[in-house]
Amino acid sequence: MEFLAIILGLFFLIKGGEFLFNGSLSASIKLQIPRFIVGLTIVSFATSAPELVVSVQSAVKGFPDLALGNIVGSNVANLALVLGIVAIITPIKIEKVFYKYDWPIMIVVTLLFYFLIKTNDNLSRIEGVIFIIFLMAYLIFLVFYQKSRITQDEFFDDDKTTSYVKIFYLIVIGGFLLWLGSEVLIKGAVSLATKLGVSERIVSVSIIAFGTSIPELSTSIIAIINKEHNISVGNLIGSNIFDMIGVIGITSILSPIYISDKGLINSDLVWMVSLAFLILPLVFFPNRMRFGRSEGIILIIFYIFFISRLF
Numbered sequence: 001m002e003f004l005a006i007i008l009g010l011f012f013l014i015k016g017g018e019f020l021f022n023g024s025l026s027a028s029i030k031l032q033i034p035r036f037i038v039g040l041t042i043v044s045f046a047t048s049a050p051e052l053v054v055s056v057q058s059a060v061k062g063f064p065d066l067a068l069g070n071i072v073g074s075n076v077a078n079l080a081l082v083l084g085i086v087a088i089i090t091p092i093k094i095e096k097v098f099y100k101y102d103w104p105i106m107i108v109v110t111l112l113f114y115f116l117i118k119t120n121d122n123l124s125r126i127e128g129v130i131f132i133i134f135l136m137a138y139l140i141f142l143v144f145y146q147k148s149r150i151t152q153d154e155f156f157d158d159d160k161t162t163s164y165v166k167i168f169y170l171i172v173i174g175g176f177l178l179w180l181g182s183e184v185l186i187k188g189a190v191s192l193a194t195k196l197g198v199s200e201r202i203v204s205v206s207i208i209a210f211g212t213s214i215p216e217l218s219t220s221i222i223a224i225i226n227k228e229h230n231i232s233v234g235n236l237i238g239s240n241i242f243d244m245i246g247v248i249g250i251t252s253i254l255s256p257i258y259i260s261d262k263g264l265i266n267s268d269l270v271w272m273v274s275l276a277f278l279i280l281p282l283v284f285f286p287n288r289m290r291f292g293r294s295e296g297i298i299l300i301i302f303y304i305f306f307i308s309r310l311f
Helices: 002-030 035-060 064-089 097-120 125-145 164-196 200-212 214-225 233-254 263-284 293-308
Strands: none
Touching: 002 035, 002 164, 002 200, 002 214, 035 064, 035 164, 035 200, 035 233, 064 164, 064 200, 064 214, 064 233, 064 263, 064 293, 097 125, 097 233, 097 263, 125 233, 164 200, 200 214, 200 263, 263 293
């Protein structure tokens, strides 16, 4: 029954995210909002909506390990599992801008994320505000210096017009499904952890994190099938940055996060930081400026070890 609740919860979250994305995107087209602004805001928010809702609900309901474990696990899944699968399916060309901007920004955010949590085993509202300030600075940087790199708009079809009634329906239903999915998922996860005698952290880092990373995985695979060449390491890095400073920033402002399971800090976060540093040498070895099958296999092996040590 617990597994069924988790599966249903993830299904509702994914569908809710899709409804919210379609409704918000249609509204932005109707209102003639610039496409790169849509890519920076609506696309980023919609793909991270499941993580945001689950983290906020978990923290508010008194399960902070679920909130933080979900983000840590999702970050590892995005860079190890999703990127690994995509690289195995098709090689990914790496642009110089990766090691000039993307990777350094991700490292700064990752280390900030790690040290703020490590310092006192919690994230206060003040630290949440710091994250949001970093997020605003990151978005401003993209808008003024990197807007030409926003490639998600290649998926946008301005010819597909939607009525305001349908837009309202999509946004309302999407929001409801996100709320319902988070409720069902959290209850199922807590019940499963209790039944198996493991911590909420283990369930969140593994099962929930994998589920909330499905949108990124499915979007990447669909893009490959349609022969879209805008899949890059930068897309997934951007998603991870948004999760760390956006999702956790909002969550800790609404409800401060106090970590009870020290394994989250002493083990899971260390693996996440290690993966962030591992990405750079993989860009140069064994295939310079390219993510191919060998790099993909290395990342998949990393993810297998990351999950297997939990059980």
